[in-house]
Amino acid sequence: MTAEALLAGLPIWRGTPKLTPVEEGRTNRNFVIHDGDTSYFGRIGVDLPHHGISRANERLCSELAAQAGVAPEVCFASDGILITRFIVGETLRPATMHNPEVLRGAAQLLRRLHARPTRSSALIRRCGVAMALAYLREIPDDDLPIPRARLVERLGVPTARGDRLVHCDIIPENLIRSPAGLYLIDWEYGGVGIPEVDLASIVANADLDQAEAALFLAAYGPCDTFLVERQRVALVVREALWCLTQMRHTGPTGDLVSYTQTCFERMTKEFS
Numbered sequence: 294m295t296a297e298a299l300l301a302g303l304p305i306w307r308g309t310p311k312l313t314p315v316e317e318g319r320t321n322r323n324f325v326i327h328d329g330d331t332s333y334f335g336r337i338g339v340d341l342p343h344h345g346i347s348r349a350n351e352r353l354c355s356e357l358a359a360q361a362g363v364a365p366e367v368c369f370a371s372d373g374i375l376i377t378r379f380i381v382g383e384t385l386r387p388a389t390m391h392n393p394e395v396l397r398g399a400a401q402l403l404r405r406l407h408a409r410p411t412r413s414s415a416l417i418r419r420c421g422v423a424m425a426l427a428y429l430r431e432i433p434d435d436d437l438p439i440p441r442a443r444l445v446e447r448l449g450v451p452t453a454r455g456d457r458l459v460h461c462d463i464i465p466e467n468l469i470r471s472p473a474g475l476y477l478i479d480w481e482y483g484g485v486g487i488p489e490v491d492l493a494s495i496v497a498n499a500d501l502d503q504a505e506a507a508l509f510l511a512a513y514g515p516c517d518t519f520l521v522e523r524q525r526v527a528l529v530v531r532e533a534l535w536c537l538t539q540m541r542h543t544g545p546t547g548d549l550v551s552y553t554q555t556c557f558e559r560m561t562k563e564f565s
Contacts, residue, residue, distance in 0.1 A: 296322045296337045332379035334363035339373050350417045354483030357458050363406045363477050370385050372379040380489050382471030390465050390499035400512035402475045407488040410456040419461045419484035421527035423451035428534035438557055439564050448527055463494040493524035533560040
């Protein structure tokens with residue numbers, strides 16, 4: 294059965310849904326779904342152990358984030374299918390992240406996300422260092438643009454503690470700016486960890502300069518800047534290694550070639 298047929302056959306629709314494919318999405322299929330006068334966002338995917346992706350974990354993170362008011366409402370979830378309310382707004386891009394108001398808004402969003410400990414014991418523990426090291430174990434030396442020893446030395450030891458819900462993959466495209474404020478979508482890599490992993494995710498993936506990073510962290514409030522920097526380096530490495538791993542499993546599909554080049558340039562600059 295096709296992804297379209299699976300989604301159209303769900304028992305939640307009032308009428309015959311209209312599905313429009315969304316091109317973005319490197320590890321799943323995405324659709325905008327119109328059911329009468331109500332719009333939804335649908336995604337369908339499978340567990341991907343090579344990326345540490347569990348759809349059950351993604352569902353739980355999405356539900357907890359929605360309860361915290363930082364993600365869209367989950368309307369249906371089962372067997373790798375996730376249906377959420379469609380957020381009308383602007384999908385952010387790398388250039389948008391250098392706007393001071395956007396950075397302040399992102400800081401406020403993360404303060405709400407991290408406001409309370411998560412009590413779920415089912416969440417995957419997330420740490421940028423651990424994720425980078427996991428990828429590194431599976432990639433041959435000849436494929437690495439930086440010698441393995443240098444990467445391992447710079448990454449250091451994973452951070453085992455942390456009790457907050459974290460997203461751990463805040464690329465600009467995972468932020469939507471709506472009239473009600475910012476929303477954070479795509480919880481494939483979410484889990485439990487330290488708040489600094491999300492702060493570092495924005496600093497790294499938005500290529501913030503020193504002044505922009507300082508503004509963003511000041512707007513967020515108290516945090517461990519040493520841990521932010523450690524996680525930032527780890528996430529730069531992790532994103533480049535993610536690209537290598539994805540290329541091995543899918544080949545050069547979609548925008549993966551250009552995205553890999555961007556991530557390699559970022560990592561090369563970090564280690565130059």
